[in-house]
Amino acid sequence: MADQVPIAEGLFTWPDESPALIGGQCSACGWVSFPMKPGCARCGAEHVEARQLPREGILWSWTIQGFRPKTPPYTPPESALTDHGEEKFEPFGVGYIQLAKDIIVEAHLTESDPERLQIGMAMELIVFPYRRNEQGNWLMSYAFQPQAGSQGEGAQWM
Amino acid sequence: MDVAIIGIGLHPFGRNPQRSGLEQGEVAVRAALADAGCQWQDVQIAFxxxxxxxxxxALTNHLGQTGIPFINVANGCATGGSALLAAASAIRSGQADVALAVGFDKHDHGAFKVDPQDWGLPQWYGELGLCLTTQFFAMKIQRYMHEFGISEHSLAQVAAKNFSNGWLNPNAWRRGMRALTYGDVLDSPMVSYPLRKYMFCSPAEGGAALVLCRSDKARQFQRRPVQLKSAVIQSKRAGAFDVFSPYLVVDSVPSASQVASRLAFEEAGLGPEDIDVAQLQDTESGAEIMHMAENGFCDHGEQEKWLAEGRTELGGRLPVNTDGGCLANGEPIGASGLRQVVEICTQLRGEAGERQVPNQPKVGYTHVYGAPGLAGVSILQV
Structure with a gap:
């Protein structure tokens, strides 16, 4: 069986039964960012510590990517390939999800029907196999999916 | 040292298969020099x-290799605005009496191709199809419509206004043989919900150039110099909702446009109520709507009323994007910001022909915005 490897190291906790995105928190000023990288965007301090972000949040804004992005840099997901290995582009959802009082992250959405997306709905993180790399391993990526039964205001801190 | 614009020049925007981008820049420079009544040999510094x-x-290969400092500028959509700021700064500092700002471009069809690493972003961000300016604009207007009650009707109205203005502009990119209408806009395919094809501008080609001069010498060249009251560039602030942002912060941070606008008004000693005609970045029609408020011309949400009353149309209180904006001209990145300045100078000189704003406008405003969250504002006066 093919191995599963994250699309990038340090992006989310993996392997993990309930993976979480890894943000950064500035050791000097406390600024929270995503993805984690050295150097604080607010104060410029060099040292930034890893901070796991909440797995649930609410949809802050969204769109549907209606045309195929250019390659490079875009690499289509396995789900866009037919049995014959040809690519058939399917529009995909993209959103900003508010995860805590201080951060909103950008992500793929599992939903691409505008009728079923609404600002304020409760969302949860999933990690899923995006495509196979040259070695045949699955590259795991992250996305947010609507929580079951959610039509609106989800999180208590809103 | 005050600075004036003494020469303006354009190469028509659109698709120009017969000319390279550089050649379109050359046409714009020659037009600006002729307009200023000066020679390339009079220019002492160029950006x-x-x-x-x-x-x-490389324009000097065609214009003459006079040995002047010629500084290449690469600042995305604010390339033109940055060249303008640099040229004005050179004159203010006493380094030169006459300076040139020029921008040109020639892009492939379709959305801009972006290498995430050029923008300090991780490769996966591009692989997943997240590194697109169109997505940002769609998500920004989507949130804005939710918060401030902006309607799809307004999105289409702005696009139709700009196509209609563009139809009156001989230098604009004409799509087919007629201006696109409100109905055409709403019937066009959805590109990035809630934005449709004809709500977005397209990458294109063109050139634009300005000759600047210290104000006290301007009339030696140009009978109707336009005074540059301010020129400001601002880059992104941490956490602001700008292009290519893998994360945002919850407490809203002022956009580069908001800060650039405030600084430009302060520098000019003027306020939004003094502006007679404006160019506001309309990468898509929602951007023009949001930029009306971000530049201080109205409150958030008030745009519905402004548009219903036609205040931004040619005969309105504040005509916006009188040359058709990015929507009707397309966006050659290097040239786009300077096109805005050329149009304001044309309006202030009363030379805009069929699209001339009535009642002799005295003060104009330009605002450019682009990746990765850069904004440029200038205020011009006759």
Missing amino acids: GGSTDAGNAD
Whole structure:
């Protein structure tokens, strides 16, 4: 069986039964960012510590990517390939999800029907196999999916 | 030292298969020099750039290799605004009496191709199809419509206004043989919900150039110099909702446009109520709507009323994007910001022909915005 490897190291906790995105928190000023990288965007301090972000949040804004992005840099997901290995582009959802009082992250959405997306709905993180790399391993990526039964205001801190 | 614009020049925007991007820049420079009544040999310093069409300093191969400092500028959509700021700064500092700002470009069809690593972003961000300016604009207007009650009707109205203005502009990119209408806009395919094809501008080609001069010598060249009251560039602030942001912060941070606007008004000693005609970045029609408020011309949400009353139309209180904006001209990145300045100068000189704003406008405003969260504002006066 093919191995599963994250699309990038340090992006989310993996392997993990309930993976979480890894943000950064500035050791000097406390600024929270995503993805984690050295150097604080607010104060410029060099040292930034890893901070796991909440797995649930609410949809802050969204769109549907209606045309195929250019390659490079875009690499289509396995789900866009037919049995014959040809690519058939399917529009995909993209959103900003508010995860805590201080951060909103950008992500793929599992939903691409505008009728079923609404600002304020409760969302949860999933990690899923995006495509196979040259070695045949699955590259795991992250996305947010609507929580079951959610039509609106989800999180208590809103 | 005050600075005036004494020469303006354009190469028509659109698709120009017969000319390279650099050649379109050359046409714009020659037009600006002729308009100023001066020679290339009078220019003492030059700033310019393109994103996809080569080095601006190669223009000297055609214009004359006079040995002047010619600085290439690469600042995305704010390339033109940055060249303008640099040229004005050179004159203010006493380094030169006459300076040139030039921008040109020639892009492929379709959305801009972006290498995430050029923008300090991780490769996966591009692989997943997240590194697109169109997505940002869609998500920004989607949130804005939710918060401030902006309607799809307004999105289409702005696009139709700009196509209609563009139809009156001989230099604009004409799509087919007629201006696109409100109905055409709403019937066009959805590109990035809630934005449709004809709500977005398209990458294109063109050139624009300005000759600047210290104000006290301007009338030696130009009978109707336009005074540059302010020129400001601002880059992104941490956490602001700008292009290519893998994260945002919850407490809203002022956008580069908001800060650039405030600083430009302060520098000019003027306020939004003093502006008679404006160019506001309309990468898509929602951007023009949001930029009306971000530049201080109205409150958030008040745009519905402004548009219903036609205040931004040619005969309105504050005509916006009188040359058709990015929507009707397309966006050659290097040239786009300077096109805005050329149009305001044309309006202030009363030379805009069929699209001339009535009642002799005295003060104009330009605002450019682009990746990765850069904004440029200038205020011009006659």
